[in-house]
Amino acid sequence: MKILSAVQTREADAATLQYEEIDSLELMERAAKAFACWFENKFTPQEPVYIFCGPGNNGGDGLAVARLLSQKQYHVKVFVVGDNQNPSPDHKVNLQRLPQTIVPQTIRSVAELPPLHKNHCVIDALFGTGLNRPVTGLFAEVIDCLNYSGACITAIDMPSGLYTDSQTPDEATIVTAHYTVSFELPKLAFFLPQHEAFVGEWHVVPIGLNPAFVNDAPSDYCSVTIDDVRKLIKPRRKFSHKGLYGHALLLCGGYGKMGAAVLAARACLRSGVGLLTMQVPSSGYTILQTAVPEAMTLTDNNRKHISELPENMDNYSVVGLGPGMGKEKVTKTAIGQLLATCTLPMVIDADAINIIASSDKLKAQLPKNRIIFTPHPKEFERLVGASKNNYDRLQDMKEFCREYSCYICLKGSHTAICTPEGKVYFNTTGNAGMATGGTGDVLTGVLTALVAQGYSLEEACLLGVYLHGLAGDLALQKVGETGMIASDLTDHLPQAFMTLTNN
Numbered sequence: 001m002k003i004l005s006a007v008q009t010r011e012a013d014a015a016t017l018q019y020e021e022i023d024s025l026e027l028m029e030r031a032a033k034a035f036a037c038w039f040e041n042k043f044t045p046q047e048p049v050y051i052f053c054g055p056g057n058n059g060g061d062g063l064a065v066a067r068l069l070s071q072k073q074y075h076v077k078v079f080v081v082g083d084n085q086n087p088s089p090d091h092k093v094n095l096q097r098l099p100q101t102i103v104p105q106t107i108r109s110v111a112e113l114p115p116l117h118k119n120h121c122v123i124d125a126l127f128g129t130g131l132n133r134p135v136t137g138l139f140a141e142v143i144d145c146l147n148y149s150g151a152c153i154t155a156i157d158m159p160s161g162l163y164t165d166s167q168t169p170d171e172a173t174i175v176t177a178h179y180t181v182s183f184e185l186p187k188l189a190f191f192l193p194q195h196e197a198f199v200g201e202w203h204v205v206p207i208g209l210n211p212a213f214v215n216d217a218p219s220d221y222c223s224v225t226i227d228d229v230r231k232l233i234k235p236r237r238k239f240s241h242k243g244l245y246g247h248a249l250l251l252c253g254g255y256g257k258m259g260a261a262v263l264a265a266r267a268c269l270r271s272g273v274g275l276l277t278m279q280v281p282s283s284g285y286t287i288l289q290t291a292v293p294e295a296m297t298l299t300d301n302n303r304k305h306i307s308e309l310p311e312n313m314d315n316y317s318v319v320g321l322g323p324g325m326g327k328e329k330v331t332k333t334a335i336g337q338l339l340a341t342c343t344l345p346m347v348i349d350a351d352a353i354n355i356i357a358s359s360d361k362l363k364a365q366l367p368k369n370r371i372i373f374t375p376h377p378k379e380f381e382r383l384v385g386a387s388k389n390n391y392d393r394l395q396d397m398k399e400f401c402r403e404y405s406c407y408i409c410l411k412g413s414h415t416a417i418c419t420p421e422g423k424v425y426f427n428t429t430g431n432a433g434m435a436t437g438g439t440g441d442v443l444t445g446v447l448t449a450l451v452a453q454g455y456s457l458e459e460a461c462l463l464g465v466y467l468h469g470l471a472g473d474l475a476l477q478k479v480g481e482t483g484m485i486a487s488d489l490t491d492h493l494p495q496a497f498m499t500l501t502n503n
Contacts, residue, residue, distance in 0.1 A: 052146065061128070064097070230501075247273075254305050394416065467493065
């Protein structure tokens with residue numbers, strides 16, 4: 001699903017009007033009906049609804065929603081903020097369409113605001129998308145009052161005051177919505193951690209924008225849906241054998257951190273790899289042989305750390321490295337040797353990222369189009385550098401991937417997957433229960449297995465990250481957020497695969 005800019009969204013509206021030969025008022029009615037339908041499924045008519053409208057088309061949406069909800073027996077009150085001397089044409093028409101039972105009140109000062117309580121439903125229809133300057137004056141005062149009221153706030157299309165696809169000034173006043181209902185497509189702002197408090201739980205409702213325009217519109221940003229990843233699954237043939245599904249090598253573990261190697265190994269095996277070999281410090285041999293009997297285990301000459309590469313690297317399809325490795329000098333030397341000599345694709349995580357991040361020489365050795373990095377935000381900062389905000393971080397990630405012709409899976413609530421071409425995909429599975437040690441090791445195993453099976457690096461990133469989050473969502477249903485551990489994800493990987501392959 002593409003993510004369009006505010007300008008492109010307006011162009012999509014115009015293209016829809018032209019293609020369907022309808023006027024903007026009809027498209028606004030579609031949007032209002034879609035929002036009202038979502039609202040009916042969320043809130044009951046017993047909850048009073050207070051709709052705050054601005055002078056533009058977002059306010060027009062709010063007025064149309066007021067009319068539709070009143071027809072469904074909701075107790076609706078409408079408040080038009082400001083003098084409203086120059087409303088948009090569609091706003092004006094929808095104001096006239098209000099039933100006699102709804103008498104809009106004009107708010108010229110915050111003293112005229114109604115008392116709001118936690119059992120009230122507030123609908124924010126002040127500004128929506130397209131804002132390019134901070135909200136000031138009366139509108140800012142009203143937003144502050146709404147935010148402090150304790151009422152449940154639902155924003156139409158965008159929380160008022162929040163920029164759609166660029167950095168909002170720090171001093172800006174922004175609605176802190178509990179829910180945001182976006183029309184047709186999600187907004188870039190929804191996927192960035194810095195906006196969580198403003199956007200709340202977001203939903204997308206269809207309004208029938210012209211699909212040809214959306215498909216042709218250029219965009220570096222997309223969100224990944226279940227339909228997208230289902231197309232990537234490679235079905236297994238009847239006469240399959242293990243040799244068809246790759247031989248993965250995992251360089252993982254260190255003294256006291258063999259659990260990371262076990263997690264990565266189990267996830268790799270649960271993700272369909274044909275054969276798996278682990279190279280671990282010699283102290284980890286018994287642990288791996290006992291905990292993961294399906295994997296073959298090679299021991300490093302060093303008892304506590306990875307210090308060397310196995311012989312016959314050509315026997316393998318892919319190398320995954322990093323979980324639990326530590327940052328010892330001997331390990332850094334082994335990674336340098338790997339980057340300089342290995343011709344296989346690599347999935348690089350955790351301490352392997354930190355080692356590479358600490359050395360410009362190692363960065364210069366990164367092979368083109370054969371690397372997937374899987375950093376969490378701090379590891380990303382070490383690898384790429386500090387960013388001023390989440391928008392700058394996206395640009396920094398795109399520039400790094402272009403420069404080194406690599407892939408990055410920047411882990412988070414909506415893991416961002418960046419390609420060497422600078423395309424960014426946001427994942428849509430996963431939950432806060434996954435914020436626990438070891439889940440990144442699981443992702444390393446999943447990605448390594450998929451690459452071993454012949455998925456391209458981009459396909460492996462899209463499918464692997466989605467499956468990883470989906471396994472977390474399935475685990476959530478059994479263990480909840482607080483009690484979730486990394487092993488729960490591995491346990492639910494088979495069900496995650498089945499969810500994608502069962503229609």
